[in-house]
Amino acid sequence: MTAPLPAVGESPESLVRHLAEAGRAAQRVLARLDSPAKARALHAAAAALREAEAAILAANVRDVAAGEARGLSGAMLDRLRLDAGRLAGIADAVDQVADLADPVGAVIDESTRPNGMTLARVRVPIGLIGIVYESRPNVTADAAALCLRSGNAALLRGGSEAVHSNRAIHAALVLGLEAEGIPAAAIQLVPTQDREVVGAMLTAAGLIDMIVPRGGKSLVARVQADARVPVLAHLDGICHTYIHAAAAPDKAAAIALNAKMRRTGICGAMETLLLDAQFPASQAVVAGLLDAGCELRGDARACALDARIVPAAANDWDTEYLDAILSVAVVDGIDAALDHIARHSSHHTDAIVTEDAATAERFLTEVDSAIVMHNASTQFADGGEFGLGAEIGIATGRLHARGPVALEGLTTYKWQVRGSGQTRP
Amino acid sequence: MTAPLPAVGESPESLVRHLAEAGRAAQRVLARLDSPAKARALHAAAAALREAEAAILAANVRDVAAGEARGLSGAMLDRLRLDAGRLAGIADAVDQVADLADPVGAVIDESTRPNGMTLARVRVPIGLIGIVYESRPNVTADAAALCLRSGNAALLRGGSEAVHSNRAIHAALVLGLEAEGIPAAAIQLVPTQDREVVGAMLTAAGLIDMIVPRGGKSLVARVQADARVPVLAHLDGICHTYIHAAAAPDKAAAIALNAKMRRTGICGAMETLLLDAQFPASQAVVAGLLDAGCELRGDARACALDARIVPAAANDWDTEYLDAILSVAVVDGIDAALDHIARHSSHHTDAIVTEDAATAERFLTEVDSAIVMHNASTQFADGGEFGLGAEIGIATGRLHARGPVALEGLTTYKWQVRGSGQTRP
Known part of the structure; x- marks a missing residue:
């Protein structure tokens, strides 16, 4: 059972149907495998990645050279580039996913009815997962491993920049899987870069069970706008930290600095700081950020805290900077903070810093975001940091799975x- | 806070936006209520329904008279008609939902990270639920009660046939809720029967969090085709019962008869009977069904069992009769049964009858349906029978909630x- 090649002149819809039917057939084989069999297959895939190092790195050299010729930015080339160390990291990550607990077959709850029937809700794979991603070739292995560990088939569609790298990684993975008796169609890479195939994937309801976009905001926005298949994703990470009047000044300064500046480009980075008007150490908090090289854009009361703060425009409160820029507002108490967050949060991660337990609990209860935090940095919003072992993404939708999603979120x-x-009376 | 009236000339999109914004604001109030407060409000709503008996029944008389004048079928008029007993049943059902355990605030799981942070996944309401339904006025109260018990706001859009009944029931519900301090916009009834408003609800992503269609197949198909908001529903209930070679003949006959004939019009009714070629008592099973007045449409081998069985056409295997009609096939063993079900099941409910435990477990594991059963009638596919106390619907989608959905399925x-x-290192 191998992935079909597109026939000459085959329409994108027909190609996606053929790929999906092959993937679904392979998934029925996966669904019957026990946990050790899936683990063995992934360890074999990791070993195959290591054995294919020369071929994968050679393919990556072609992609990087083409990217340089096309004038890709340094950041994009960095995301694209592999070396022996990065490839070893990719293989290690596949081994780690192989060793994660398998959620399939777990009993969520059980009951016995008065007539003696027993009911059990049992975890099963979702089915066929479509992964649409950009220039990071590691997604090919990461996403495939998470899907396979949870008994799902994957249909991968990577970016054109990484086409040779993705094909080489995919070929190695499949070699390892097939050696353990897994059908090749369990993990398929779309065999063409025709962009219309992405559109056909997004509308393949009934054929593809879920789409996971992995990439920048424009990719996610397009997927969310066009998909008829359920999408697991977040569009924005407009994360807030609210420093309450009863915050410990040292904790507040350390958390604010870490939440913004540890890595500014991740979705869990703080983008807006809310300082309570009654918090006595706001000047020290903003000075710490400014001294660390962060640009601060404030409302009128925030600007009064430090001459280096520039005035914020109205759209700053709805902007995910992903950079060393932060919007800062002074708010009057928890109600004003909750109101600001309700209006501007992207429902990803929002945090409060306070020593007042009742106010903290109110924040954790009332803020309607996938992750709410007390006295911790929003940069912890990550499947690894949450102990999930990995993540396929962070979801801000309200149904199925929210926040960091790993293996359990890939099951139903x-x-x-x-x-x-x-018989029923 | 009361539901806005549509402005003259307001577009369907604008009306839905205004209704949804009011509903979302009211939902934030609901999200803060504790379980006893929500229960009190629903008991007050049930009492208000009883007090409004005269007004509700008078409104219903208008709807039934209009329906008769329009020539509605007897079945439709029966679904529409209320009397004192039916209304008492509706009020009792609201009281029963009030007494169900509140899922909101329940801790799904907890962990402590090595750095001392604790993580808890806590159930919260989904938000604003849109209910699109047809001629049954009881849905107005049932759906509203389930949404409110789980902390969700509801936006109800009932059928034109029941417009006066729905308005009277809704007015009574809101009177009861407001007496307990619940904002009226927690449960809104769309104040116009303009069909374009349904389309605007289905595409109101970001404003309405989930749509639940309640009605016949054409309604569900339209909602599934047009919705951009997630839909909780099932389209078909093409339920199978497979009588394995090792089935106990008496159980097989009783289960088959009950699964088809107890009530033929419900989604859990069996529509296809698969008889193993090695099962020795197939003639008795089909005779029981034929004697009970069921039409049997068989494949060639099934037709040979009894002269009263007529030949099935190809589309019979994909037909939900909802009537005293059954398709019957003779299959060679569990693999052929699994293959038939994989090709024709609507993934609602499928059952096996056998005394062989290993074969039963294989069926329960490999059949990919929301509900899989061993030695029981498919007519048990129901939230009440499953001990959930009620149901907002049965879902055959793969994400979020599957099978009978009650309060837990209305939470995230x-x-x-x-x-x-x-801080993160």
Whole structure:
């Protein structure tokens, strides 16, 4: 069972149908495998990645050279570039996913009815997951491993910049999987870079069960706008930290600095700081950020805290900078903070710093975001930091899975009913 | 806070936006209520329904008279008609939902990270639920009660046939809720029967969090085709019962008869019977169904079992009869049964009858349906029968909630992180 090649002149819809049907057939094989069999297959795939090092790095050299010729930015070339160390990291990550606990078959809950029937909700794979991503070739292995560990088939569509790298990584993965008896169509790479195939994937309801976009905001926005298949994603990470009047000044300064400046380009980075008007150490908090090289854009009361703060424009409160820039507002108490967050949060991660337990609990209860934090840096918003072992993404939608999503979020459940001849009265 | 009236000439999109914004604001109030407060409000709503009996029944008389004048079928008029007993049943059902355990605030799981942060996944309401339904006025109260018990606001859009009944029921509900301090916009009834408003609801992503269609197949198909908001529904209930070679003949006959004939019009009714070629008592099973007045449409081998069985056409295997009609095939063993079900099931409910435990477990594991059963009638596919106390619907989608959906399926979760000043290294 191998992935079909596109026929000459085949339409994008027809190609996606053929790929999806092959993937779904392979998924039925995966669904029957026990946990050790899936782990063995992933360890074999990791070993195959290491054995294919020369081929993968050679393919990557072609992609990087083409990217340089096309004038890709330094940041894009860095995301694209592999070396022996990075490839070893990719293989190690596949080994780590192989060793994660398998959620499939776990019993969520059980009950016995008065008539003696037993009911159990049991975790099962979702089915066929479509992954649409950009220039990071590591996604090819990461996403494939998470899908396979949870019994799902994957249909991968990577960016054109990484086409040779992705093909080489995919070929190695499949070699390892097939050696352990897994059908090649369990992990398929779309065999063309035709952009219309992405559109056909997004509308393949009934064929693809879920789409996970991995990449920048424009990719996610396009996927969310066009998809008829459910999408697991976040568009923005407009994360807030609210320093309450009863915050410990040292904690507040350290958390604010870390939440913004540890890495400014990740989705869990703070983008807006809310300082309570009654918090006595706001000047020290903003000075710490300014001294670290962060540009601060404030409302009128924030600007009064430090001459280096520039006035914020109205759209600053809705902007994900992903850079050393921060909007800062002074608010009057928890109600004003909750109101600001309700209006401007992207429902990703929002935090409060306070020593007042009741106010903290109110914040954790009332802020309607996937992740709410007390006295911690928003930069912890990450599947690894949450102990999930990995993540396929962070979701800000309201259904199915929210926040960091790893193996459990790649499963659904079925009801198993065991009777002894019961009929319904 | 009351539901806005549509301005003259207001577009459907603008009306839905205004209704949704009012509903979302009211939902933030609901999200802060504790379980007893929500229960009190629903008991007050149930009492208000009883007090408004005269007004509701008078409104219903108008709807039924209009329906008769329009020539509605007897079945439709029966779904529409209320009397004192049916209305009492509607009020009782609201009281019962009030007494169900509140899922909001339940902790799904907790962990402590090595750095001392604690993580808890806590159930929260989904937000604003849109309910699109047809001629049954009881849905107005049922759906509203389930949404409110789980902390969600509801935007109800009932069928034109029941418009006066729905308005009277809605007015009584809101009177009861407001007496307990719940904002009226927590449960809104769309104040116009303009069909374009349904389209605007289905595409109101970001304003309405989930749509639940309640009605016939054409309604569900339209909602699934047009919606950009996630939909909780099932389109078909093409439920199978497979009688394995090792089935106990008496159980097989009783389960088959009950699964088809107890009520033929419900989604959990069996539509296809698969008889193993090695099962020795197939003639008795089909005779029981035929004697009970069921039309049987069989493949060639099934037709040979009884002269009263007529030949099935190809599309019979994909037809939900919702009537005293059944398609019957003879299959060679569990693999052929699994293959037939994989090709024709609507993934609602499928059952096996056998005394062989290993074969039963294989069926329960490999059949990819929301509900899989061993030695029980598919007619048990129901939230009440599953001990959920009620149901907002049965879902055959793969994400979020599957099978009978009650209060838990109307919640999502957030991650609450409690720290003591942690910053990410």
